[in-house]
Amino acid sequence: MSPKPMTRPGGRSARVQESVHAAVRELVGETGREALTVPLVAARAGVTPSTIYRRWGDLQELLSDVAVERLRPETDPVDLGSLRADLDAWAEQFLDEMASPPGRAYIRDALLGDPDGTNAGQCSAYAAEQIDAILSRATRRGEAVPETERVIDRVVAPMMYRILFRPGRLDAAYARELVTNALDRP
Amino acid sequence: MSPKPMTRPGGRSARVQESVHAAVRELVGETGREALTVPLVAARAGVTPSTIYRRWGDLQELLSDVAVERLRPETDPVDLGSLRADLDAWAEQFLDEMASPPGRAYIRDALLGDPDGTNAGQCSAYAAEQIDAILSRATRRGEAVPETERVIDRVVAPMMYRILFRPGRLDAAYARELVTNALDRP
Known part of the structure; x- marks a missing residue:
């Protein structure tokens, strides 16, 4: 069970989440979902892979969190x-x-x-x-x-x-x- | 896209499918889903891992096929x-x-x-x-x-x-x- 903050955490934690989510969205747009790996996402987001593993567990859980953000109604x-x-x-x-x-x-x-x-x-x-x-x-x-x-x-x-x-x-x-x-x- | 025969194939192909499905069911019962790997399933079923990869692509696709079999109504x-x-x-x-x-x-x-x-x-x-x-x-x-x-x-x-x-x-x-x-x- 990885932690999945539903209320956005503040400070550094929020910045890490935002940059990792943004890295996933960019890479999916550029190279597609199939080519995605945790090291690629980490490099784009400017964090270490272990930061991602610690917070999200694995790539599937990270993709799930990003997907829920994308499914949030905007209006x-x-x-x-x-x-x-x-x-x-x-x-x-x-x-x-x-x-x-x-x-x-x-x-x-x-x-x-x-x-x-x-x-x-x-x-x-x-x-x-x-x-x-x-x-x-x-x-x-x-x-x-x-x-x-x-x-x-x-x-x-x-x-x-x-x-x-x-x-x-x-x-x-x-x-x-x-x-x-x-x-x-x- | 791995082939997913919906009508059961005959002969050797049918025997491989049956023994691999049975191996998955047994191993899930004995050790749980988390510990399952393709080599473990192959060893129990008496086939090579490459037989499983060739036919099902990966463990998730094999588990999906086994699940559909289990969801088939019996009566x-x-x-x-x-x-x-x-x-x-x-x-x-x-x-x-x-x-x-x-x-x-x-x-x-x-x-x-x-x-x-x-x-x-x-x-x-x-x-x-x-x-x-x-x-x-x-x-x-x-x-x-x-x-x-x-x-x-x-x-x-x-x-x-x-x-x-x-x-x-x-x-x-x-x-x-x-x-x-x-x-x-x-």
Whole structure:
């Protein structure tokens, strides 16, 4: 179990994390994932390989941490004036991002180097936070809303399952059908 | 991309596969997964390490193939006389097996050593075949049935998503709630 700080540590520790993550992103962009090694990442980041092994355990755990950072949503869900419109837009964008080649690679990396499930749980927490934000906004508008866990089960889970296990139709109309199922039955 | 024969090949090839799979199962039982190496598996199976590398690429791909074999259902779904009862029983058993520590380890192994998604697709195909069998039986009884893909989205996907990404309530009542959602709306 390597330590995986979910709140960014301060000081030197934060600088090491940032430079190592940046080195991974640069090297993946330049040479691809297959050619990546801990010594290469260390040299680019200006740290020793043992710093990386001590903090992340191995390359897979480092890639998992980098992937979770990349899967962190960068903006609040867009406000389109109604629950239905907001959830449709969010689900379509989520599916678009997660089913893209980089999205699939990040999901895979996040799961692979994550023996205790911390990073997978963080990915799911990101989705839940975005859904919470949409539902809270709808509640403030006076709309009736389902529970967050229901939206996870009915919208997020089918999309992620199909991305990982069952290739097939993954388009905007599919995302909207899932939203219908989450909203129509209380 | 190592070759992954989904239909069992005959003759020597089949014997090699069977002895290598058996060696993995035995060694995992005796010493645990962490201590497993290709030379250890080869010695136990009575083949050369290069036979394993040639056929499976690396240990992760071999473990993925073994996991898919272990996830193959051994029996037809039980016939309890109605669609609702059959789906409830199947979903409860599926959740029980997949959420168990060995089930989780097999799902993880199946995904990890599976760069092209063949083995993940096979896991999903096993579930779809069992659901198909339940739905065909119900049709023969004259019951109205949902599409298989709807049952995948509404029953299988949420269970697998929670197992992989979102720890929480994973009990028989949860499985039955998911079946209700799959059956109540056509």
